[in-house]
Amino acid sequence: MSIGAFIKKKTAKIVTFPVLNKEKRRSLRKKLELKWGCADTGVLNVYFDSVMRKYNGLVENAPEIETLVSGDSHAQFGCAPFVMGENAYNCAFNANSLYESFEVVKRAAEMCPRLKTVVLFVSFYNGGYSLVRTTEAWRCRILEKYLKMPFDFSVNKTIDVRLYDAAIEKLRLSGDNLCCQGFDFAGQHINRSTKKTRDRVLHHFKIYQKYDNQWGVLRDFCDFCKEKGLRPLLVYPPVRSDYAAVLNEVGQGFDPTAVVKQIAAEKGVALLDARDGFDDDDFADADHLNFNGAVKLTRRITGASLMLNKCV
Numbered sequence: 001m002s003i004g005a006f007i008k009k010k011t012a013k014i015v016t017f018p019v020l021n022k023e024k025r026r027s028l029r030k031k032l033e034l035k036w037g038c039a040d041t042g043v044l045n046v047y048f049d050s051v052m053r054k055y056n057g058l059v060e061n062a063p064e065i066e067t068l069v070s071g072d073s074h075a076q077f078g079c080a081p082f083v084m085g086e087n088a089y090n091c092a093f094n095a096n097s098l099y100e101s102f103e104v105v106k107r108a109a110e111m112c113p114r115l116k117t118v119v120l121f122v123s124f125y126n127g128g129y130s131l132v133r134t135t136e137a138w139r140c141r142i143l144e145k146y147l148k149m150p151f152d153f154s155v156n157k158t159i160d161v162r163l164y165d166a167a168i169e170k171l172r173l174s175g176d177n178l179c180c181q182g183f184d185f186a187g188q189h190i191n192r193s194t195k196k197t198r199d200r201v202l203h204h205f206k207i208y209q210k211y212d213n214q215w216g217v218l219r220d221f222c223d224f225c226k227e228k229g230l231r232p233l234l235v236y237p238p239v240r241s242d243y244a245a246v247l248n249e250v251g252q253g254f255d256p257t258a259v260v261k262q263i264a265a266e267k268g269v270a271l272l273d274a275r276d277g278f279d280d281d282d283f284a285d286a287d288h289l290n291f292n293g294a295v296k297l298t299r300r301i302t303g304a305s306l307m308l309n310k311c312v
Contacts, residue, residue: 008038027135027158034163041167048171051093053179058091062111065089070104071121072096074237078289081181083298090182095139097131098217103149109228117231117305124256125204128211138164191285194242201246222267231308234271238278243286272304
């Protein structure tokens with residue numbers, strides 16, 4: 001980093017320091033950094049690399065794919081498709097909301113003539129989480145530009161995603177990403193610490209409490225699969241014990257799977273509640289599985305898929 005860029009970043013931090021709301025302060029600081037040309041775009045490169053390698057792999061392997069895995073980072077790192085067989089593919093993107101996950105499924109349904117089963121990871125906060133409305137809507141800008149995925153950016157009142165366009169235009173694939181059937185071996189960081197668990201749970205729970213306008217997307221996904229003759233399997237992923245304890249505390253014993261169970265029953269769709277049967281050593285952090293945990297969960301998904309196929 002040049003001295004000029006360093007000074008600009010420090011200035012942006014000082015100028016935004018009086019803003020009490022942490023999310024607004026971070027958003028404003030990023031806005032200034034982008035305007036001043038000193039923003040760190042490393043996270044854009046990592047996301048772009050993962051998305052493009054996964055999607056390009058989906059297109060390349062489309063004729064052979066029979067099972068598709070979609071969802072957010074819980075699916076991205078939590079399901080190892082090669083455990084399911086050579087005709088399974090993981091096309092889950094980091095930070096996906098139900099909308100982006102469903103868009104991927106729609107494209108796969110068009111491209112993959114042998115597609116039979118769609119595995120979708122769903123968590124309790126997905127009913128209120130919409131990526132295009134967050135401070136990370138730049139991810140949607142990348143999906144719009146390179147995957148032609150449609151978005152209405154007018155719903156985002158927090159950031160102007162156009163500020164990212166110059167950086168997004170320069171994105172190029174790196175040569176060091178290891179990906180197998182869509183599974184990311186690179187990009188996940190092991191974090192045994194429990195210090196930030198409460199903040200993460202509170203963030204998820206706040207989304208759950210404030211909004212519930214995305215469950216319609218899940219219902220549409222279920223209807224779409226039935227219309228296309230696909231077998232949907234919803235997966236509620238496990239979390240580490242410290243995450244589960246904090247969630248139980250702040251939720252006062254509520255059942256985080258309640259709405260997902262309700263929709264699954266309403267639509268006649270199979271649901272694998274995978275919360276039990278995992279040790280803390282199976283996790284990379286508070287709510288993401290490591291590779292060993294992913295293999296364990298994938299075996300359970302494979303078993304559920306086989307039972308699903310026998311019932312048809």
